Amino acid sequence: MGLLLEFEGKKVFQKAGIPLLPGKVAKNLKEALAAADELGYPVVVKGQILHGGRGKAGLIKVVKDKKELEKVTPKILKGTIKDMKVQNVLVEKAAKIVNELYISSMFDTYSREIIFIMSTEGGVDIEAVAEETPEKVRKERFPIDFAFKSDTAKDLAKSLGFKGDELNQLSDILVKMWEAMHTMDLQLVEINPLAELDGGKIIALDSKVIIDDNAIYRNPLYQEFMNERIPDDPLEDKAASFDVAFVRLDGDIGIIGNGAGLVMGTVDLIAEFGGRPANFLDVGGGASTERVLNALSIVKAVGEEGEPIDVLLVNIFGGITRCDDVAKAVIEVRDKLGLKMPFVVRLVGTKQKEGMAILDKAGMNAFTEMEPAVKRAVEIAKSK
Amino acid sequence: MKILVDKDTNVLVQGITGNQGTFHTEAMLAFGTKVVAGVTPKRGGQEVHGVPVYNTIKDAKEKHKIDATVIFVPAKFAGGAINEAIDNDIPIVVCITEHVPVWDAARAVKRAKEKGITILGPNTPGLVSTDGCKLGIMPNSIFKPGPVGVIARSGTLSYEVIWNLTNDELGQTTCVGIGGDPSHGLGFVEGLEMFEKDPNTKAIVLIGEIGGSEEEHAAEYIKEHVTKPVVAFIGGRQAPPGKKMGHAGAIVSGGKGTAASKIKVLEEAGVGVARLLSEVPELVKKKLS
Numbered sequence: 001m002g003l004l005l006e007f008e009g010k011k012v013f014q015k016a017g018i019p020l021l022p023g024k025v026a027k028n029l030k031e032a033l034a035a036a037d038e039l040g041y042p043v044v045v046k047g048q049i050l051h052g053g054r055g056k057a058g059l060i061k062v063v064k065d066k067k068e069l070e071k072v073t074p075k076i077l078k079g080t081i082k083d084m085k086v087q088n089v090l091v092e093k094a095a096k097i098v099n100e101l102y103i104s105s106m107f108d109t110y111s112r113e114i115i116f117i118m119s120t121e122g123g124v125d126i127e128a129v130a131e132e133t134p135e136k137v138r139k140e141r142f143p144i145d146f147a148f149k150s151d152t153a154k155d156l157a158k159s160l161g162f163k164g165d166e167l168n169q170l171s172d173i174l175v176k177m178w179e180a181m182h183t184m185d186l187q188l189v190e191i192n193p194l195a196e197l198d199g200g201k202i203i204a205l206d207s208k209v210i211i212d213d214n215a216i217y218r219n220p221l222y223q224e225f226m227n228e229r230i231p232d233d234p235l236e237d238k239a240a241s242f243d244v245a246f247v248r249l250d251g252d253i254g255i256i257g258n259g260a261g262l263v264m265g266t267v268d269l270i271a272e273f274g275g276r277p278a279n280f281l282d283v284g285g286g287a288s289t290e291r292v293l294n295a296l297s298i299v300k301a302v303g304e305e306g307e308p309i310d311v312l313l314v315n316i317f318g319g320i321t322r323c324d325d326v327a328k329a330v331i332e333v334r335d336k337l338g339l340k341m342p343f344v345v346r347l348v349g350t351k352q353k354e355g356m357a358i359l360d361k362a363g364m365n366a367f368t369e370m371e372p373a374v375k376r377a378v379e380i381a382k383s384k
Numbered sequence: 385m386k387i388l389v390d391k392d393t394n395v396l397v398q399g400i401t402g403n404q405g406t407f408h409t410e411a412m413l414a415f416g417t418k419v420v421a422g423v424t425p426k427r428g429g430q431e432v433h434g435v436p437v438y439n440t441i442k443d444a445k446e447k448h449k450i451d452a453t454v455i456f457v458p459a460k461f462a463g464g465a466i467n468e469a470i471d472n473d474i475p476i477v478v479c480i481t482e483h484v485p486v487w488d489a490a491r492a493v494k495r496a497k498e499k500g501i502t503i504l505g506p507n508t509p510g511l512v513s514t515d516g517c518k519l520g521i522m523p524n525s526i527f528k529p530g531p532v533g534v535i536a537r538s539g540t541l542s543y544e545v546i547w548n549l550t551n552d553e554l555g556q557t558t559c560v561g562i563g564g565d566p567s568h569g570l571g572f573v574e575g576l577e578m579f580e581k582d583p584n585t586k587a588i589v590l591i592g593e594i595g596g597s598e599e600e601h602a603a604e605y606i607k608e609h610v611t612k613p614v615v616a617f618i619g620g621r622q623a624p625p626g627k628k629m630g631h632a633g634a635i636v637s638g639g640k641g642t643a644a645s646k647i648k649v650l651e652e653a654g655v656g657v658a659r660l661l662s663e664v665p666e667l668v669k670k671k672l673s
Contacts, residue, residue: 109567110597112490144490185487187592215485247624260564260595261538264619265661271622272659279622280623317543318523349523371662372543 251276323355503569530555
């Protein structure tokens with residue numbers, strides 16, 4: 001899912017005309033020092049990571065001078081939350097905040113509407129606000145082809161009690177969010193908090209933006225973001241480059257299969273029978289030697305990096321795929337990658353008998369039905 | 385009674401000269417589908433497996449009656465292909481293409497709804513009427529005519545279920561893939577409505593998965609409007625959390641979206657939910673007896 005880093009989201013805001021504090025991205029201390037010099041102290045150093053809870057993790061610090069910056073920046077740059085790494089830091093001019101608000105727009109793909117949520121309470125968990133003080137939260141839906149202009153935006157802001165210049169600034173931001181959703185392939189824009197500064201100017205203090213991964217090809221800005229990212233999990237990155245869907249789980253049964261639903265069902269079934277899946281991996285359309293090679297090389301790495309893989313389960317519902325070809329591909333790849341663990345292979349498609357015979361001969365456990373195959377894989381794993 | 389299509393439906397293939405288009409045109413013809421024409425820009429005048437190719441749908445429509453179209457064009461052009469079908473008033477549009485930008489799909493579906501056109505997909509395995517009409521990529525060999533209506537989000541998971549049904553002598557009326565993308569045309573609710581109305585369909589199998597709110601809407605609809613027995617399977621019970629929309633998403637769906645919550649609402653609506661895929665035929669038989 002196309003979640004952006006805070007600074008990436010803010011580049012989207014900049015393009016959309018949503019006001020921000022002056023800031024610069026820095027990859028290292030030297031760049032951070034230069035950024036702070038340019039902006040002028042005090043500044044806020046914010047670790048850029050695809051995970052919430054940055055404040056609690058100590059990845060956001062206000063620094064008043066060079067000495068402090070030199071102290072905190074290297075620590076933030078080395079920071080992690082769960083399995084995620086800080087990518088770089090955003091150095092922003094510190095500002096006095098008098099009020100924190102909440103605003104978000106989400107593309108509801110089921111109803112084909114944009115949902116705006118606004119609240120007078122920002123900087124906190126919006127769900128909790130909605131639960132405890134529903135009167136402080138406004139939620140409005142608009143069909144995607146609605147002509148959303150400043151009059152509608154003003155009505156929305158007015159309903160929460162905003163007036164005067166504040167009202168104008170807010171409605172301007174709402175209209176810009178609406179336009180950006182439409183023109184920049186956005187799924188979610190959340191600004192929490194939206195901050196009112198001393199002097200009355202309203203700016204986006206944080207950003208949470210989700211883009212449509214399918215539309216990266218037509219947005220050069222997003223291509224730039226993706227190229228500059230440091231992969232949190234190099235193996236996931238490799239899987240993405242092979243165009244296979246992959247998720248690491250923590251078990252000892254390696255899985256490849258074709259079709260997200262079938263693999264999801266396979267993972268469920270392993271757990272149902274008391275086994276522990278090591279991964280989710282959808283090889284995608286067709287089970288060519290190249291695709292099987294790519295897929296199994298990833299599962300191999302999963303076992304090398306973490307808990308060893310005790311058994312490999314291949315679940316291919318081909319239909320039109322030729323089973324003899326798939327069987328040959330699996331054997332070829334096993335030998336090429338030097339995979340020593342037992343294989344359980346389930347194949348359905350044309351030339352099924354021939355495929356089964358080839359697998360049997362190569363010492364693999366061959367099945368045409370899914371459940372006995374999964375049961376067998378779980379038995380093997382448990383006997384290890 | 386037909387559900388969307390039947391053996392007499394005149395089918396157009398958009399993107400017929402591409403690898404996928406050519407390959408699946410052959411399989412669709414083998415299934416008995418009346419593929420009357422194909423479209424690929426600048427390829428007019430060619431033939432693919434005996435099917436004449438035109439540059440545009442407009443050209444094809446001058447020579448043929450077209451009741452439905454199936455789209456195999458690359459993602460970048462899929463939005464345009466759906467819009468071309470809408471502009472030419474093709475009543476049923478099946479978009480197989482994966483990775484179509486969400487906004488393109490949503491805009492096209494919205495336009496189609498206003499014109500009373502049905503869209504399946506994007507990212508659907510397609511639509512099969514077991515009397516001999518297939519628009520899509522489902523394997524021909526898994527189907528058998530019979531009393532069960534199947535509607536699914538996932539392709540391969542539905543093949544598995546359909547194959548299990550067929551092996552258990554439970555044939556199907558129509559099998560509908562609604563597509564795995566968040567933004568798609570026909571949903572579970574519209575599909576259920578068609579199966580409920582169809583006299584040949586005696587039981588309905590619904591195959592859902594985690595994420596979104598299709599299953600929740602289906603459960604509500606079943607409770608109110610469906611008198612026929614419904615059996616469901618939900619994939620993704622073991623999927624790790626974290627691939628979800630952020631706060632705004634959570635506040636909209638109000639804690640819905642997990643496999644457990646979907647199973648719960650479906651069971652509350654009287655749906656038999658199978659834990660194992662192999663249980664689906666047993667549950668259908670039990671409900672039918």
